[in-house]
Amino acid sequence: MTDTYDKNSVHLTVYAGAGGDDAKDWANMLARMYVKYAALKGWKATEIDDRSFYLKGEGAYGRLKREFGVHRLVRISPFSSKNMRHTSFALVEILPELPRLDAEAMHIPAEDLKIEMSRGGGPGGQNVNKVETAVRIVHVPTGLSAASRAERSQIQNRERALSILKAKIFQALQDQKTGELAALKTKIVPEWGNQIRSYVLHPYKLVKDHRTKTESHDPDRILGGELDKFIESEIELKA
Numbered sequence: 001m002t003d004t005y006d007k008n009s010v011h012l013t014v015y016a017g018a019g020g021d022d023a024k025d026w027a028n029m030l031a032r033m034y035v036k037y038a039a040l041k042g043w044k045a046t047e048i049d050d051r052s053f054y055l056k057g058e059g060a061y062g063r064l065k066r067e068f069g070v071h072r073l074v075r076i077s078p079f080s081s082k083n084m085r086h087t088s089f090a091l092v093e094i095l096p097e098l099p100r101l102d103a104e105a106m107h108i109p110a111e112d113l114k115i116e117m118s119r120g121g122g123p124g125g126q127n128v129n130k131v132e133t134a135v136r137i138v139h140v141p142t143g144l145s146a147a148s149r150a151e152r153s154q155i156q157n158r159e160r161a162l163s164i165l166k167a168k169i170f171q172a173l174q175d176q177k178t179g180e181l182a183a184l185k186t187k188i189v190p191e192w193g194n195q196i197r198s199y200v201l202h203p204y205k206l207v208k209d210h211r212t213k214t215e216s217h218d219p220d221r222i223l224g225g226e227l228d229k230f231i232e233s234e235i236e237l238k239a
Contacts, residue, residue: 006062017089036225
């Protein structure tokens, strides 16, 4: 917990993998798990977009950053009339909230940004659905994107979306060990199947982290937000 942004709040987004309704349902389950974890830690969770949250709390990024990766679910599909076992994947993305000075120092040319507006569907009252307040910003050279519909005004959503986008670009720069935006030539695409953790609900019950080998035979508690056993083992492994 000594890295530069470990004490910061965090942006968390869960993306469904291939698998239709099962994958979307699994992504929703994971999103709820992290919101419940945030509540147990006393952090404030604000929904920014579909399955995308801002978790405000000291040390949130340091505790959650190793949750970044593919999570695998095995269960009897509730969407199958034949009660068949199904495997679903979802990608959890964890980004630090960048300090204002760091965010301002990252200059992105305006021509590299594609800004899309739409009618908001989240918090903010009835007016949010009558005007185009939701904002999605795409960094054209890399394909990275961020969206916000949580705020009342288009300007506020644009600022929040740009802040998240800069955090994504920062993470990409770190991952590719470069300090230049021009070096991010290709679109970064999640690779499904390289899971960091498996959640098995059938034919037995087991949650297993494939990095630390930590296990739990009570997936209901884990999905209910009791993640400290796994997070602490990840921090110890890093140390």
